[in-house]
Amino acid sequence: MTLAQITASPSLGEVQRSSTLSRWASQHAAILLLGLVLLILPAVASDFIFVQVFGWAMILGIIALSLMFLGGYGGMVSLAQMTVAGVAGYMVAVFGASSLPYVSLFWPWWVAVPIAIAIAVAFGALTGALSARTEGIYTIMITLAIAAAFFYLTLQNWPIFNGFAGFTTIPAPIAFGINWKHPLPLYYLILFFAALSYVVVLYISRAPFGLALQGVRDNPRRMEAIGYNVTAHRVAAYAFAALLAAIGGILMVWLNNQISPGSTGIDASIDLLIIAVVGGLGHPIGAFVGAIIYVILRTFALDSLVAIGLDGRRFQTLIGLCFLAIVLFSPDGVIGLWRRWVARTRGGRSAS
Amino acid sequence: MATAFGGENGARVPARGDALGRWVGHHPIAALAVAVAIIVVLWLVLAPWPTGFEDVFGRKRLFINAIFNGVTLGALYFLVATGFTLIFGLMRYVNLAHGSLYLFGGYMGYEAGEWTGSWLFGFVIAFISCAIVGMAMQFFIFRRMEGQDLRQTLVTLGLSIVFSDLMVWVWGGNAIQIDTPDYLMGPTPTPIVVAVKSSGEAVFLQYPRVRLVIFVAAVVIGIGMWLALHRTRIGVMIRAGVDDRDMLSVLGYRVQLLFILVFAFGAGLAGIAGIVGGTFQSISLGEDSHFLLASLQVVIVGGMGSIPGAALGAIIIGCAEQLGQTYFQNYATVLTFVIMVIVLALRPQGLLGRR
Numbered sequence: 001m002t003l004a005q006i007t008a009s010p011s012l013g014e015v016q017r018s019s020t021l022s023r024w025a026s027q028h029a030a031i032l033l034l035g036l037v038l039l040i041l042p043a044v045a046s047d048f049i050f051v052q053v054f055g056w057a058m059i060l061g062i063i064a065l066s067l068m069f070l071g072g073y074g075g076m077v078s079l080a081q082m083t084v085a086g087v088a089g090y091m092v093a094v095f096g097a098s099s100l101p102y103v104s105l106f107w108p109w110w111v112a113v114p115i116a117i118a119i120a121v122a123f124g125a126l127t128g129a130l131s132a133r134t135e136g137i138y139t140i141m142i143t144l145a146i147a148a149a150f151f152y153l154t155l156q157n158w159p160i161f162n163g164f165a166g167f168t169t170i171p172a173p174i175a176f177g178i179n180w181k182h183p184l185p186l187y188y189l190i191l192f193f194a195a196l197s198y199v200v201v202l203y204i205s206r207a208p209f210g211l212a213l214q215g216v217r218d219n220p221r222r223m224e225a226i227g228y229n230v231t232a233h234r235v236a237a238y239a240f241a242a243l244l245a246a247i248g249g250i251l252m253v254w255l256n257n258q259i260s261p262g263s264t265g266i267d268a269s270i271d272l273l274i275i276a277v278v279g280g281l282g283h284p285i286g287a288f289v290g291a292i293i294y295v296i297l298r299t300f301a302l303d304s305l306v307a308i309g310l311d312g313r314r315f316q317t318l319i320g321l322c323f324l325a326i327v328l329f330s331p332d333g334v335i336g337l338w339r340r341w342v343a344r345t346r347g348g349r350s351a352s
Numbered sequence: 353m354a355t356a357f358g359g360e361n362g363a364r365v366p367a368r369g370d371a372l373g374r375w376v377g378h379h380p381i382a383a384l385a386v387a388v389a390i391i392v393v394l395w396l397v398l399a400p401w402p403t404g405f406e407d408v409f410g411r412k413r414l415f416i417n418a419i420f421n422g423v424t425l426g427a428l429y430f431l432v433a434t435g436f437t438l439i440f441g442l443m444r445y446v447n448l449a450h451g452s453l454y455l456f457g458g459y460m461g462y463e464a465g466e467w468t469g470s471w472l473f474g475f476v477i478a479f480i481s482c483a484i485v486g487m488a489m490q491f492f493i494f495r496r497m498e499g500q501d502l503r504q505t506l507v508t509l510g511l512s513i514v515f516s517d518l519m520v521w522v523w524g525g526n527a528i529q530i531d532t533p534d535y536l537m538g539p540t541p542t543p544i545v546v547a548v549k550s551s552g553e554a555v556f557l558q559y560p561r562v563r564l565v566i567f568v569a570a571v572v573i574g575i576g577m578w579l580a581l582h583r584t585r586i587g588v589m590i591r592a593g594v595d596d597r598d599m600l601s602v603l604g605y606r607v608q609l610l611f612i613l614v615f616a617f618g619a620g621l622a623g624i625a626g627i628v629g630g631t632f633q634s635i636s637l638g639e640d641s642h643f644l645l646a647s648l649q650v651v652i653v654g655g656m657g658s659i660p661g662a663a664l665g666a667i668i669i670g671c672a673e674q675l676g677q678t679y680f681q682n683y684a685t686v687l688t689f690v691i692m693v694i695v696l697a698l699r700p701q702g703l704l705g706r707r
Contacts, residue, residue, distance in 0.1 A: 077502065130693060130696045130697070131696075133696070133700040134696075134700050134701075136501065136502070137444065137445065137446055137501045137502065137505060138656070140446055140448075140502075140505055141446055141648050141651070141652060141656075142648075142652060142696065144448075144644075144645075144648060145645060145648040145649055145652055145692060146689070148641065148644075148645035148648070149645070149649075149685050149686075149688065149689040149692075152645075152685040153683070153685045153686060153689075156681065156682060156683075156684055156685060157682045157683065158682060159682055266641045266645075267641075270509060270513065273506075273509070274509075274510075277506060314517060314521065316513060316514075316516075316517035317513075317514050317517040317518060319513065320510050320511070320513035320514035320517065321510075321514060323506075323509075323510040323513065324507065324510035324511070324514070327503060327506045327507055327510060328493075328507065331503055
């Protein structure tokens with residue numbers, strides 16, 4: 001699969017025709033529309049739809065975005081991003097509040113959250129330092145081994161991770177006079193961080209660091225020769241991606257109100273890779289597109305499989321087959337399909 | 353495999369002993385550390401422990417059992433990981449469906465055993481059925497995306513998801529235990545002293561016969577593979593393919609056929625390992641990712657694409673896992689993880705891997 005980013009550039013005629021503002025708006029019409037829909041969603045949809053479907057999708061999107069950032073811009077497909085999110089989630093439960101008084105320290109959120117994020121970022125940077133010395137396909141092996149090791153650790157360890165039971169009752173904090181546990185504030189909190197991480201990733205992809213990272217992806221030897229520290233760029237990319245994943249992980253714990261080995265296990269890591277690849281590693285929005293497809297499938301596939309007379313328990317096969325179809329026929333994911341469709345319709349319009 | 357090729361400038365293929373001597377010459381401190389470690393382990397296993405020693409480290413029986421379990425578990429890991437590393441070495445993609453092949457082999461061997469009542473016949477069925485699946489995967493899918501290693505790896509991932517779900521469908525989620533045949537049941541006495549009675553009489557270790565037999569079988573398979581790789585024509589082709597498959601193809605060898613054969617063999621070994629695993633422990637849902645992880649760790653520690661590396665890595669990981677479970681249960685996986693980290697930090701290509 002080529003990880004090269006394909007940038008869709010508008011045709012010259014279009015550019016000259018329109019003013020700067022309306023041009024910007026037309027280029028980003030889709031994303032602006034999506035943002036508007038997400039903003040007014042709580043007014044029209046039920047609690048279940050906007051929190052458990054869209055909120056959950058945006059959280060997965062943030063974590064998948066960290067994978068997309070590493071894979072798409074850095075060429076490093078890491079399977080440990082869900083693990084980083086899990087580390088942050090577990091640390092919030094350990095340092096903050098939970099139903100386990102003999103493990104949790106019950107520190108206030110403004111202490112627990114930064115500590116959790118710092119530990120997760122350190123863990124992510126360590127993962128990066130380990131895998132950045134090897135290249136390409138080795139990264140998948142090493143990060144998968146790390147993810148699996150963490151999963152078995154959480155499963156076996158009782159003093160810190162409370163074994164397979166994990167932590168329950170981890171409430172979102174009450175801060176600035178708002179109880180973030182309630183669906184509406186939590187939804188907007190998630191939306192805020194999803195939008196923020198999307199914009200930041202988009203910004204970094206065009207900033208010097210992001211450009212250098214893409215250079216490292218395309219030709220590490222040449223970048224080394226020009227004088228860039230390839231390993232340092234890779235580790236820094238891992239650290240930044242870990243920051244995103246940590247935010248996603250903490251939101252995930254607050255939304256689900258629990259964390260256990262199953263929520264950060266091997267299956268979860270692989271599902272995250274599926275989300276990122278199905279969405280497309282070519283553009284940050286791909287992570288969110290993949291996440292919403294995944295969550296909708298996950299929520300409604302069981303019923304619809306039964307409705308058309310199939311066994312609803314074969315949900316995992318359906319996910320696997322969708323993933324295989326995308327990898328086999330559209331390596332750049334749904335975003336790639338969309339771009340090709342746009343290019344074709346645009347081509348058709350200019351020809352007529 | 354790694355040592356036999358010698359250095360980059362090796363016009364002459366040096367003998368094995370030669371390479372070992374040169375390695376000792378180049379790394380005297382590492383060689384000394386390895387020698388001391390081997391002597392310490394031998395002493396710990398063979399000598400009766402002094403009384404003060406047992407107070408600190410616990411009973412010797414515990415330690416010896418952990419070591420024996422670790423080494424025999426290592427034999428199982430070797431069977432799984434060697435196919436994985438062979439496929440990786442030749443075809444350059446990570447077969448993340450390898451754990452599914454292991455599980456599939458175990459189930460097929462179980463079915464064959466139930467049907468015919470023969471444990472050994474199960475091995476034949478498991479090998480053949482997994483080899484057929486492997487050949488089909490290579491022929492229908494991977495051949496079509498030659499050189500796109502990331503895409504191939506992602507496809508193996510998708511396949512592993514579908515396979516494991518289909519296997520749950522057929523065999524359900526309950527653990528299945530494969531019965532040990534009567535002639536391998538029961539313990540075998542070994543000449544290792546685990547304790548000394550107050551009367552001065554030595555107590556010898558009794559160990560399950562089936563595990564010892566499997567260990568010997570794994571060693572025989574390992575030596576057989578080494579001989580096949582170094583003494584047969586097809587072995588030369590495989591080694592040449594590992595080094596430069598384009599060149600091999602240009603020279604007129606049928607590389608695709610070779611790929612299919614190697615994939616079939618690696619998958620078949622995973623299938624055999626499935627029966628061994630089902631006899632040692634049990635096979636159930638989730639074991640596929642357990643053994644995929646084991647293969648990954650073995651290959652990362654031992655060296656990617658190297659068969660002696662897989663053997664070394666399997667013993668290290670097997671022992672680390674068992675010792676960890678015996679002595680610090682809550683942090684057992686941390687031990688294997690730390691070993692992996694140390695190896696990656698000092699030798700990113702693995703202990704016996706090549707750059």
